[in-house]
Amino acid sequence: MPAPETAPAHPSPAGSPLAPEGGEVTESGTGTQLSLRAFVQSKRAMTGTAIVVLLALFCFVGPLLYHTNQVAVNLGIENSPPGPGHPLGTDPYGIDVLGRLMTGGQSSLELGFAVGIATTVIGLLYGAVSGMVGGIVDAFLMRIIDTVLAVPTFILLIIVASMFSLSLSVIILILTALSWPYTARLIRGQVLALRSREFVQAARTMGATGRWVLARHMIPNTLGVSVVTATFAIADSIYALSALSFLGIGPPPPFTDWGTMLTGGVNNLFNGYWWQVYSPLVVLVLVVVAFRQVGDALNDIVSGQRTDAARRRRRFRLLPLSGPRPE
Amino acid sequence: MTWYLIRRAGQSIAVLIGVMILTFLLLHLEPGSVARSVLGLKATPARVAIFDSLYGLNKPLYQQFDIYIKQIFQGNLGVSYQLQQPVSSLIAQRLPRDAILLGLSTLLALVIGVPTGIYQAARHNRLADDLLAGTWFTLYSAPDFMEALLLIALLCVQFHVFPPAFPGSVNSVGGLFADWPALVLPVTVLSVNSVAGFSQYVRSTALQTLAEDYIRVVRAKGLPERLVLTRHVLRNSLLPVITILGLSLPDIVAGAVIAESVFNFPGMGLLFWQSALAHDFPVMLGGTLVIGAATVLGNLAADVAYGVLDPRIRYAGA
Numbered sequence A: 001m002p003a004p005e006t007a008p009a010h011p012s013p014a015g016s017p018l019a020p021e022g023g024e025v026t027e028s029g030t031g032t033q034l035s036l037r038a039f040v041q042s043k044r045a046m047t048g049t050a051i052v053v054l055l056a057l058f059c060f061v062g063p064l065l066y067h068t069n070q071v072a073v074n075l076g077i078e079n080s081p082p083g084p085g086h087p088l089g090t091d092p093y094g095i096d097v098l099g100r101l102m103t104g105g106q107s108s109l110e111l112g113f114a115v116g117i118a119t120t121v122i123g124l125l126y127g128a129v130s131g132m133v134g135g136i137v138d139a140f141l142m143r144i145i146d147t148v149l150a151v152p153t154f155i156l157l158i159i160v161a162s163m164f165s166l167s168l169s170v171i172i173l174i175l176t177a178l179s180w181p182y183t184a185r186l187i188r189g190q191v192l193a194l195r196s197r198e199f200v201q202a203a204r205t206m207g208a209t210g211r212w213v214l215a216r217h218m219i220p221n222t223l224g225v226s227v228v229t230a231t232f233a234i235a236d237s238i239y240a241l242s243a244l245s246f247l248g249i250g251p252p253p254p255f256t257d258w259g260t261m262l263t264g265g266v267n268n269l270f271n272g273y274w275w276q277v278y279s280p281l282v283v284l285v286l287v288v289v290a291f292r293q294v295g296d297a298l299n300d301i302v303s304g305q306r307t308d309a310a311r312r313r314r315r316f317r318l319l320p321l322s323g324p325r326p327e
Numbered sequence B: 001m002t003w004y005l006i007r008r009a010g011q012s013i014a015v016l017i018g019v020m021i022l023t024f025l026l027l028h029l030e031p032g033s034v035a036r037s038v039l040g041l042k043a044t045p046a047r048v049a050i051f052d053s054l055y056g057l058n059k060p061l062y063q064q065f066d067i068y069i070k071q072i073f074q075g076n077l078g079v080s081y082q083l084q085q086p087v088s089s090l091i092a093q094r095l096p097r098d099a100i101l102l103g104l105s106t107l108l109a110l111v112i113g114v115p116t117g118i119y120q121a122a123r124h125n126r127l128a129d130d131l132l133a134g135t136w137f138t139l140y141s142a143p144d145f146m147e148a149l150l151l152i153a154l155l156c157v158q159f160h161v162f163p164p165a166f167p168g169s170v171n172s173v174g175g176l177f178a179d180w181p182a183l184v185l186p187v188t189v190l191s192v193n194s195v196a197g198f199s200q201y202v203r204s205t206a207l208q209t210l211a212e213d214y215i216r217v218v219r220a221k222g223l224p225e226r227l228v229l230t231r232h233v234l235r236n237s238l239l240p241v242i243t244i245l246g247l248s249l250p251d252i253v254a255g256a257v258i259a260e261s262v263f264n265f266p267g268m269g270l271l272f273w274q275s276a277l278a279h280d281f282p283v284m285l286g287g288t289l290v291i292g293a294a295t296v297l298g299n300l301a302a303d304v305a306y307g308v309l310d311p312r313i314r315y316a317g318a
Helices: A032-039 A043-060 A098-131 A135-150 A153-163 A170-194 A196-204 A208-244 A257-271 A273-302 A309-313 B002-027 B034-039 B043-053 B062-074 B089-123 B127-141 B144-158 B173-177 B182-208 B212-221 B226-249 B247-263 B268-277 B281-309 B313-318
Strands: none
Touching: A032 A043, A032 A273, A043 A098, A043 A273, A043 B043, A098 A135, A098 A257, A098 A273, A135 A170, A135 B002, A135 B281, A153 A170, A153 A208, A153 B002, A153 B247, A153 B268, A153 B281, A170 A196, A170 B313, A196 A208, A208 A257, A208 A273, A257 A273, A257 B144, A257 B226, A273 B127, A273 B144, B002 B062, B002 B281, B034 B043, B034 B212, B043 B212, B062 B247, B089 B127, B089 B182, B089 B226, B089 B268, B089 B281, B144 B182, B182 B226, B182 B247, B212 B226, B226 B247, B226 B281, B247 B268, B247 B281
């Protein structure tokens, strides 16, 4: 059994025989307060959030400070390397790459957040209702989800994308339609677990209607999981849009996103115009990694594994920590 | 176990029917008409009518569905608008090549992912674990087309180690192996993402296994740590990987679309991408049906194998 490598964050007489199992109670507050505190304490979550905020500022506030021409073609300065006036060089149309990154990032981020929110709302309602109602309805609703999930999302995305003339809002619709089943299935599992918990049964015994239980007990208690899936949905949809643009079936110009920039850059990579590839590449990887870091950290928090220190302390606990707390 | 098998098989059949309905509906989701999108906006009404009657698109929807289902059971997935070949033979040509590509990359991912997962669990929360976890996480999060391009830029353009793409002449499974240097990069790119998934999954199950009492017992007996890991932890952490294999099938297939279009690998993914660009719906939907069926059967096989290998699951499900 490996010993804890570092001292716990809050010093407690861990070695003394009187120490309570699992360490001292050092944190108090409501569940939301505890989760928020854990979020702020988590280095990964905070780093990820900081990157996301900085990138959002870069894309939405940046163009107000850094004025570039993103419309007119200027072949006099095509493919110029980074230098004064154009910190990241220009693309084959003489358009400033740094400014392009900002414009392209706007659509990527808008798409991510829109899909993340829409997916969560639909998945939460569908999953919660399916889990609450149960029986044949649940079986039927779940087979619909299984069907959509049986086909790789990206394949469906390509098919549907090749049918419609794409714009940002159409892509948001398509990606939402394809990604809510993941959330719904997860939420349903949570609801099924919650249904047998004492506080739900107590509410039932006191005559609470299904709608009341759904609104007051089920949805608030699955919000943590929903936030996690929303974060992953954001990362996945930004990635899906860039992959679609990369394959050349994304929205037509003048629409631009980081994937489109990447494709354009790749065609010029062998001419030595490296700045056209690496700039969108870096921001794209950065934003996807940042969102996934936040999601992963949130997942740890939601599943009860708070900070690393707490995780180390927990290893020596004998009683299961999950499940209803004895009052 | 029998009841579990019956229920699980019933679910799979329901999902398979669902996939058929889904592909049929998708064909008719096309705004305007299929004929217009294939023939172009300048097609005369006469040509549109000929196209519609040729592909049975002028019949009522329920008759079309009836014909569609009957054809599927006869192994007829329609005819490609673009290539004028039966979709089933197009798919039959490419499926074996994909089996090789996906099989090799999954094997590679397992060979790398499982040992590193166990190693990470043994070095839990130390520098090696954190470094490996960080590496896998970044590789997993980075878009796979980017990984493909960076590999091409480095190994093909800079150092000329591997060819950047398959020669267009590769048509047989044997040809794939004859051109094995061209196989290296697609297999690498496809396995990178799976390695991350496998290793992190094995790591977390191995951590759970390490906390079990029987591990404490064998350690107390004085068994060397190396044998504890290989004999006890590895075996018990390997079982859940079967489920993950089944579940990760859609991701692997989706990754194949990108990898194949980047490397010009003559498989289902490339066919799929080319038909998407040409609005060739029978090929896309036939491919979707085959992929969907493969996923459903793969999941079923994984579940059954898991139940057979782990008696605890079997009794819990019975």
